[in-house]
Structure formats: C-alpha cells, structure tokens
Amino acid sequence: MVSLPLDCDFLERTDSFLLLFLSQVHSAWYMVIKCKAAVLWEINKPLSIEEVEVAPPQANEVRIKIVSTGICRSDDHVINGSLVYPTPIILGHEAAGIVESIGEGVTSVKPGDKVIPLFTPQCKQCKACKHPVANLCSANDLTSSKGTLRNGAIRFTCRGKPIHHFLGTSTFTEYTVVDEISVVKIDPASPLEKVCLIGCGFTTGYGSAVKVAKVTPGSTCVVFGLGGVGLSVIIGCKSAGASRIIGVDINKEKFSKAKEVGATECINPLDYQKPIEDVLVEMTKNGVDFSFEVIGRLDTMTAALQSCNNAYGVSVIVGVPPNAQNLSVNPMLLLTGRTWKGAIFGGFKSKDDIPKLVSDVIAKKFKLDPLITNVSSLDKINEGFDMLRSGKSIRTVLIM
Ligand code: PAD
Numbered sequence: 001m002v003s004l005p006l007d008c009d010f011l012e013r014t015d016s017f018l019l020l021f022l023s024q025v026h027s028a029w030y031m032v033i034k035c036k037a038a039v040l041w042e043i044n045k046p047l048s049i050e051e052v053e054v055a056p057p058q059a060n061e062v063r064i065k066i067v068s069t070g071i072c073r074s075d076d077h078v079i080n081g082s083l084v085y086p087t088p089i090i091l092g093h094e095a096a097g098i099v100e101s102i103g104e105g106v107t108s109v110k111p112g113d114k115v116i117p118l119f120t121p122q123c124k125q126c127k128a129c130k131h132p133v134a135n136l137c138s139a140n141d142l143t144s145s146k147g148t149l150r151n152g153a154i155r156f157t158c159r160g161k162p163i164h165h166f167l168g169t170s171t172f173t174e175y176t177v178v179d180e181i182s183v184v185k186i187d188p189a190s191p192l193e194k195v196c197l198i199g200c201g202f203t204t205g206y207g208s209a210v211k212v213a214k215v216t217p218g219s220t221c222v223v224f225g226l227g228g229v230g231l232s233v234i235i236g237c238k239s240a241g242a243s244r245i246i247g248v249d250i251n252k253e254k255f256s257k258a259k260e261v262g263a264t265e266c267i268n269p270l271d272y273q274k275p276i277e278d279v280l281v282e283m284t285k286n287g288v289d290f291s292f293e294v295i296g297r298l299d300t301m302t303a304a305l306q307s308c309n310n311a312y313g314v315s316v317i318v319g320v321p322p323n324a325q326n327l328s329v330n331p332m333l334l335l336t337g338r339t340w341k342g343a344i345f346g347g348f349k350s351k352d353d354i355p356k357l358v359s360d361v362i363a364k365k366f367k368l369d370p371l372i373t374n375v376s377s378l379d380k381i382n383e384g385f386d387m388l389r390s391g392k393s394i395r396t397v398l399i400m
C-alpha cells in the first residue's frame with residue numbers, strides 16, 4: 001500500500017533510514033482508521049452516528065477521505081425499504097473526496113488526488129463497458145445488492161460487527177474504501193463542496209436528457225418530479241435546445257426553482273380533475289416529444305409514457321421503482337410507435353465521462369449552485385433526510 005509521498009533519495013542514504021521507511025510502510029499497511037460515520041442498523045430507523053473502523057485498502061482498492069456528500073432520494077429508498085439492501089449499512093453514493101491511501105496494483109489514482117466515488121463503476125472489461133453506448137458495468141452493486149466490495153469483502157466494522165457497503169461507494173462516513181473501478185480522479189481545481197453532485201444527481205438527470213432521450217432542438221419535454229434529479233433533467237433539456245419544458249410536481253414550492261433552471265411552465269396534477277396525461281396531451285396537441293419520470297412511482301411512470309406522442313414520443317424512466325412491484329400496461333401504447341426506456345446514471349460511462357463533466361463545471365458550462373439548497377454536517381444527517389422528505393430541500397450537501 002502507498003500512503004505517503006516519499007523522497008526516494010532519502011532511501012539511498014543509510015540502511016537505518018531504509019528500515020525506518022519500511023516500518024512506516026508496514027504500519028500504514030495495517031493502519032485501521034477510526035472515524036465518524038452514519039450507520040443504518042435497520043430499515044425505517046434514523047441513521048446513527050457511530051465511531052467505525054475503516055480497514056486499509058487491499059489490492060485494487062482505494063481509501064478515500066470524504067469531503068462532501070449529497071443526500072439523494074435513492075438513499076432514502078433504502079431507509080424506507082423500497083430499495084432492498086442488507087443492514088447494517090453505510091449509505092451515501094453522491095460524494096467527492098481525496099485519496100488517503102491505495103492498495104497494491106492501483107494505478108489510476110494516488111494519495112492526495114481529488115476524486116469522485118462511482119456508484120456505477122466502469123471496469124472496462126465487461127460486455128457493457130465494451131459496448132459503445134451501454135454504461136451498466138456488470139460489476140455494479142445496484143442489480144446484485146450484495147452490500148460488499150467487488151470481491152465480497154467488507155472494510156467497515158462498528159461495535160465489533162461488519163457494516164455493509166452501499167453501491168460500492170458508502171459516503172456517509174469520514175473515510176470509505178472502494179474498488180479502483182469505482183473511483184475516478186478529477187481536476188485538482190475542482191470545488192469539492194459542489195462537485196459531489198456530479199457523482200449522482202446532476203449527472204443522472206442531465207444525461208437522461210442529453211444522452212438517453214437525446215432531446216432535440218425545438219422539442220417539447222415534460223419532467224415528472226422536480227427534485228435534484230428532475231431539475232437536472234430540465235437543465236439537460238434546456239442545454240439540448242428544447243423550446244418548451246413542462247415541469248410536473250404535486251409540491252408547487254418546487255416551481256420557482258424549476259423555472260429558474262429552465263422550465264417554461266409548471267403544473268400540479270392536484271389542480272386538475274382529469275388525469276395529468278390527458279392534460280398534457282391537450283396542452284401540447286397530441287403529446288410531448290420527450291417525457292421523463294423522475295419520482296420513482298408506478299402511476300407516474302405510466303402517466304409519463306401516455307403523455308408522449310403516440311407515434312414518436314420517447315419516455316425515460318429515471319426514478320427508482322418500489323421493490324417487487326410490477327406495472328401492467330396496454331402494449332398498444334408502444335405498438336403505435338412510442339419508445340420507453342430507462343437508464344442508470346444518465347447513461348454516462350462513469351470513469352470516462354465524470355472528469356469531463358467536472359471540467360465543464362469548472363469552466364462554468366453548468367451551475368450546480370441552484371441544486372444545493374442546504375449545507376450541513378454529518379451529525380445533522382437525519383435532519384437532512386427530513387428536509388428531503390418534507391419537500392423543503394432540493395439537495396442537502398454534508399461537509400465532513
Ligand atoms: P426528490 O424526492 O428530491 O424529488 C422527487 C420529486 O417528486 C419531489 O419534488 C416530489 O414532490 C415529487 N413527487 C412526488 N410524488 C409525486 C407525484 N405523485 N406526482 C408528481 N410529483 C411527485 O428525489 P430525487 O430528485 O433525489 O430523485 C428522484 C428519483 O430519481 C428517485 O426515485 C431516485 O431514487 C431516482 C434516482 N435515479 C437514479 C438513476 O440512476 N436512475 C439516480 C439517482 C436518483
């Protein structure tokens with residue numbers, strides 16, 4: 001393991017210095033870090049701030065000091081049981097940090113590098129990674145839900161018990177360990193307190209518009225759900241040149257922010273007697289070109305599909321659906337020519353694309369500031385989740 005930048009001339013001076021050096025490396029190899037983390041012991045319970053032990057990174061692993069982490073609805077889906085993961089677990093998957101140490105064989109990052117952990121890894125070996133468009137690396141832990149690193153290992157311990165990893169990232173902790181395929185180096189000039197959003201919310205929403213739906217100039221779009229991810233879809237639709245972007249949310253408090261980032265109008269389904277899909281088809285004379293479900297509900301997934309034009313509309317599922325629930329739809333909705341698709345992480349190949357998106361943020365091509373409504377600390381994480389649930393925040397960023 002390499003954990004400290006060392007002066008090589010120093011090694012040549014005397015054997016005793018060499019021994020000192022080796023003993024430093026040896027102790028670093030075994031160095032467990034004790035730090036603060038938020039542990040979910042069981043579902044439907046608040047997170048508990050605990051002292052955890054973070055084991056050193058083994059071969060092809062990287063230990064990261066987390067600097068900032070956002071609270072995403074996907075974390076809440078685990079807390080409320082709609083996304084099933086083993087407990088106890090350290091959640092969090094939208095973060096930025098600095099490499100503290102690396103295991104044997106790690107070449108793409110070194111201690112001191114600014115990095116973003118990747119909840120969708122990129123191994124560059126599997127069929128999906130080699131596919132020109134696909135991004136769901138087969139080493140992901142979203143579809144397997146094992147709650148471990150790639151080789152089945154767990155590097156967290158608390159009160160003598162192993163604590164599971166989440167999506168190969170686990171960022172609600174001062175230090176985490178990830179596989180090398182689940183971390184990427186970013187520009188040293190990156191503002192870490194903001195670019196954590198590139199690790200999930202912004203990238204997922206933005207990519208869903210520009211990469212997955214491939215929104216076209218002059219088109220009409222509708223976005224169901226105006227949280228951090230939905231607002232990022234709007235940013236993507238606007239940058240792709242959509243001329244009409246309709247925001248849909250049952251919380252009208254979300255409308256001003258949606259308009260600030262590019263929505264041309266916003267509607268609340270609760271203001272209408274008829275189904276929202278009928279309202280949208282009427283408003284847009286036969287349905288929108290592109291629709292996005294960014295909530296994670298079955299009824300709004302169907303409504304979004306029905307809102308798009310029956311001959312050529314494209315509807316994208318972004319929201320994570322509740323565990324073990326199925327949709328029943330009339331195939332006629334698709335037979336006429338609609339396309340229904342979904343994607344993880346906005347279709348971006350994480351290792352390749354994240355550094356470019358971060359550079360775009362530094363170059364002020366996008367602003368993440370409108371998405372960050374609250375800045376808080378790890379100790380106040382449960383309040384951050386309460387703000388998300390009550391609709392009072394877009395993204396809370398915890399500074400560690
Ligand atoms: P959020 O809770 O901040 O936003 C959801 C919004 O939907 C809120 O503004 C709600 O008011 C609104 N809403 C709730 N119910 C309804 C309804 N019936 N009709 C209209 N609006 C409603 O969540 P978020 O933006 O953090 O995440 C949104 C979804 O995206 C969520 O399911 C999350 O798990 C998923 C997600 N997917 C990926 C991915 O890779 N596909 C990544 C990150 C998040």
Ligand code: ZN
Nearest residue numbers: 072074200201
């Ligand atoms: Zn997320």
